[in-house]
Amino acid sequence: MSRAAPSALVVYESLFDNTAQVARAIVRGLHRAGFEAHSVPVTSIASTGPVDVDLLLLGAPTHAFSLSRPSSRADAVRHGAAPERAGTGAREWIRTIGPERFGTSRVAVFDTRAARVHRLPIAAGVTAARLLRRRGFHLLRNPVAFLVEGTRGPLVEGEEDRAERWGRMIGAACLDELDHAA
Numbered sequence: 001m002s003r004a005a006p007s008a009l010v011v012y013e014s015l016f017d018n019t020a021q022v023a024r025a026i027v028r029g030l031h032r033a034g035f036e037a038h039s040v041p042v043t044s045i046a047s048t049g050p051v052d053v054d055l056l057l058l059g060a061p062t063h064a065f066s067l068s069r070p071s072s073r074a075d076a077v078r079h080g081a082a083p084e085r086a087g088t089g090a091r092e093w094i095r096t097i098g099p100e101r102f103g104t105s106r107v108a109v110f111d112t113r114a115a116r117v118h119r120l121p122i123a124a125g126v127t128a129a130r131l132l133r134r135r136g137f138h139l140l141r142n143p144v145a146f147l148v149e150g151t152r153g154p155l156v157e158g159e160e161d162r163a164e165r166w167g168r169m170i171g172a173a174c175l176d177e178l179d180h181a182a
């Protein structure tokens, strides 16, 4: 008997659309790994009910070496981001969720950050991973970073392709776990 296609949901925060672009590339990679997958902004996920997926992914921009806060999102709006994108962020959303909401504790995390400071170890992904673990999630792989040229972007050349490859890889890693669990 064939199993239904594995499924993934990519939730992202994005003030200038770079993290959104990465999220869409990751979805393409997940499709190539055989997943049913789609992406949704954190500003609209709050209003959706529980969903049952095999893998949850969360992406967010790095603000002040961490996840955004209301004050840093207000800064982003002053730099030209649309105010409706600043209403809430990944940090606030993580506080409201647990594995029961998604039918899985399996999660993968990515962030975007400015190319010039990418060697700094502390960024949005590390913080998100720590907060998600505290909520009972289990990280499939270490967080990964994608680089932007500056505050508003664009993505550094080649990063979108790398995101697609990462999506495919993380999908394959999830399938491995599902096979071992079966």
Ligand SMILES: Cc1cc2nc3c(=O)[nH]c(=O)nc-3n(C[C@H](O)[C@H](O)[C@H](O)COP(=O)(O)O)c2cc1C
Residues within 6 Å of the ligand: 013, 014, 015, 016, 017, 018, 019, 020, 061, 062, 063, 064, 065, 066, 072, 073, 075, 076, 079, 112, 113, 114, 115, 117, 118, 148, 150, 151, 152, 153
């Ligand atoms: C208020 C603010 C603070 C930021 N702080 C950092 C930072 O500490 N390190 C970094 O690499 N990038 C920093 N950035 C750049 C963001 O990472 C960049 O805007 C983001 O990756 C773009 O993604 P988005 O278009 O999805 O919002 C900051 C941007 C803003 C607006």
